[in-house]
Amino acid sequence: MAGERKQVFVVLTDGQVRAYVNSCPHVGAPLEMEENRYLDLTGSEIICAVHAARFDLLTGDCTWGPCRGRRLTPVAITIADGMIVADNPPNLS
Known part of the structure; x- marks a missing residue:
């Protein structure tokens, strides 16, 4: 929906940082099992x-x-001065 705020999470792997909207493409539900836990056990x-x-x-x-x-x-995202900054973050939280 227009104006709806979205939660974003960040992952670091092999020295690379990626950010994604916290929403499963199947049903739109948040991904994490517990607060701020997005990865499998490995x-x-x-x-x-x-x-x-x-x-x-x-x-x-x-x-x-x-x-x-x-x-x-x-x-x-961009990493500037050790901080992760979303590029053009419309309605992200």
Whole structure:
């Protein structure tokens, strides 16, 4: 919806930082099982708490589950002075 605020989360893997909207492409539900916990037990994939869909850390592509072939919504970021800054962050929280 227009004007709706979205939560964003950031992952770091292999020295690369990625940011995604906290919303499963299958049902739109938040991904984390517990507050600020987005990764599986091995830390190698993002996992959806609703139906255990799995997502690649670097691309956001769904690799397993009902949303296979879809992806998380990426958020463009810049790292400046040690801080992560969203580029053009419309309605993000």
